[in-house]
Amino acid sequence: MTADPSSDSPVLAKPVCVLGLGLIGGSLLRALHDAGHEAFGYNRSDATVDAATRDGYDASSNLVATLARAAESDALLVLATPVTTIEPLVSAIAEHSPSVLLTDVISVKQEVQRIIARLHPNGRYVGGHPMTGTNRSGWSATDATLFDGAMWAVTTTDETRAEDWLPVASLAVAVGSRVVPVAPDAHDRAAAAISHLPHLTAAVTAAVGAGESGLALRLAAGSFRDGTRVAGTAPDLQRAMIEANGIAVLNVLSETIDRLVAARDELRDSGTVEVLIDDGHRARSAYEQLHSGTAEVISGVAVGDDGWQQELRRQAHQGRVWVG
Numbered sequence: 001m002t003a004d005p006s007s008d009s010p011v012l013a014k015p016v017c018v019l020g021l022g023l024i025g026g027s028l029l030r031a032l033h034d035a036g037h038e039a040f041g042y043n044r045s046d047a048t049v050d051a052a053t054r055d056g057y058d059a060s061s062n063l064v065a066t067l068a069r070a071a072e073s074d075a076l077l078v079l080a081t082p083v084t085t086i087e088p089l090v091s092a093i094a095e096h097s098p099s100v101l102l103t104d105v106i107s108v109k110q111e112v113q114r115i116i117a118r119l120h121p122n123g124r125y126v127g128g129h130p131m132t133g134t135n136r137s138g139w140s141a142t143d144a145t146l147f148d149g150a151m152w153a154v155t156t157t158d159e160t161r162a163e164d165w166l167p168v169a170s171l172a173v174a175v176g177s178r179v180v181p182v183a184p185d186a187h188d189r190a191a192a193a194i195s196h197l198p199h200l201t202a203a204v205t206a207a208v209g210a211g212e213s214g215l216a217l218r219l220a221a222g223s224f225r226d227g228t229r230v231a232g233t234a235p236d237l238q239r240a241m242i243e244a245n246g247i248a249v250l251n252v253l254s255e256t257i258d259r260l261v262a263a264r265d266e267l268r269d270s271g272t273v274e275v276l277i278d279d280g281h282r283a284r285s286a287y288e289q290l291h292s293g294t295a296e297v298i299s300g301v302a303v304g305d306d307g308w309q310q311e312l313r314r315q316a317h318q319g320r321v322w323v324g
Contacts (some may be wrong), residue, residue: 010170011324025080026142071097079104082240096122109184111260127155152177162304181312192248
């Protein structure tokens with residue numbers, strides 16, 4: 001069975017309140033509003049709020065008033081700021097809208113979970129992470145189509161309640177994404193390998209290339225451009241996500257260094273880099289094959305059934321997605 005959204009797709013019944021209107025949060029506000037869903041947002045910057053308002057979106061720089069509105073309307077709250085900035089937001093949520101359902105679009109899950117458990121221990125939280133973005137930031141970079149066809153990780157533990165998980169998963173589907181149910185620790189290990197490590201390898205590729213001379217940068221073409229694209233992301237945003245996932249990143253970085261050292265030694269001793277190149281080519285081919293067609297969907301389980309959380313995760317590890 002393949003993913004084919006239709007009128008049977010889950011309905012997003014709640015209003016959505018987005019806290020943080022940068023690239024991801026602002027794009028989410030745009031996508032929801034443009035699709036006809038009730039959505040409003042907060043940003044601490046008056047300039048960002050003014051820009052969003054001029055574009056026709058419902059935004060405020062008054063956090064307390066925004067949270068009161070979210071509580072009154074039983075909105076789904078979305079944390080959409082870097083993980084390093086969410087503690088004051090979580091504390092404010094615990095004070096002003098303690099009963100609302102909370103999710104996020106942050107690229108690490110265990111650290112967000114720890115912060116919420118410490119500052120809002122009775123909060124209802126289901127983590128989320130849309131696997132999309134660009135190297136630009138701020139309201140001017142927002143795009144209502146950013147989530148079309150994207151994979152959206154939604155955390156699923158054995159304690160997750162169906163009535164909390166479904167609205168978060170439905171949010172992802174409402175903006176055109178496919179849901180990948182995943183445990184928080186499994187998400188962070190995967191994100192370290194396929195998101196955070198590429199920022200480090202992009203940074204070192206850019207630094208080595210720029211260190212040669214102006215000639216090297218003038219000659220640089222597609223390989224350098226594509227391999228260093230994410231190095232153009234604001235440094236504070238890169239550091240926030242990588243450092244918040246430190247243990248998982250250390251593990252994949254160690255494997256990367258080991259593989260590069262082995263390739264260096266193989267080139268020095270045998271004049272070849274066959275092993276690393278062949279391994280990388282096989283892995284890239286596997287990625288292209290997995291993404292070449294329509295994704296298979298999770299089947300044979302309904303959210304809320306006995307053991308639904310484990311079964312969703314099991315099928316997600318087979319590369320399947322949830323669409324409702």
